[in-house]
Amino acid sequence: MPEGLEAEIWTRAAQAVVGREIAKVWCDERVAPLGFVESSTGATIEKVRRCGKVVVIDTDGSSLGLHFGMTGRLEIDGTAPIPRLEYASGRDRAEWDRLRLWTVHDHQTSLSTAPALRMNDPRRLGKLTLDADLSGLGADCLTLTSDELTAGLGRRRVAIKSALLDQRVVAGLGNLCADEVLFHAGVAPRRPADSLTPEEIESIGAQCRRCLPRLLAAGGSTHGELSPEVRSAAGPCPLDGAPLARMAIGGRTAVWCPTHQR
């Protein structure tokens, strides 16, 4: 579930905790750095922002990074801004919790309140970080310009799909959104990055700025033309009806339309 769009949704919802003092923290030590609990407890949350796919919580001390891996989710004050889609049949098991963070605010209302922030991640590929260095990230996917994309690509020769997934090239794009953007831009995912014309680069940037906000408003990465259902079925192209192609590119499954993506 978690790509940049999901991180954006969680970041917006988590504005609710700005200004609160962190009263108590529990975390799964297997996904957190040493000292995570000590560094965060007692701090005041000053800002919540997004860097690529990471939700960053700035406090008056350290900054806490929440990365969600493949299956992580976030609940704010007991409410999940994104309802679970995958693992729909399974429950929200407490043993999958990786972070529980209570604030003084919660304690004032009731001792049994839900944590202000709760991260749940069955597959445990997500990570918690302390003062993470996120300076290597490329330009953000939601506002990507053609100049930024050109600079990010450099002289890379890999498939454009692989390049778009490289967070140093563009920050926040995941497997679904990369396919979605290429679908709308009309560029085949296997095209070598250095073979794209300026027009194609511009088209990819334009589609990032146009269709990603639309996906965001619709609820996230899974709400595009190439929804998980369409992807797994690999049926007809939603645009022109041609049979969709499905193939691993750079270790990830790519879905595209060989007719209108060239």
Place this chain on the structure above:
DNA sequence: CGGCATGTTTCGCC
């Protein structure tokens, strides 16, 4: 049982 999954990181080879 085999294969697949919305993501990084690491290793080895140019």
Place this chain on the structure above:
DNA sequence: AGGCGAAACATGCC
């Protein structure tokens, strides 16, 4: 040095 692909990581689901 840096680009690149494959493997590793961890676990649930179909």
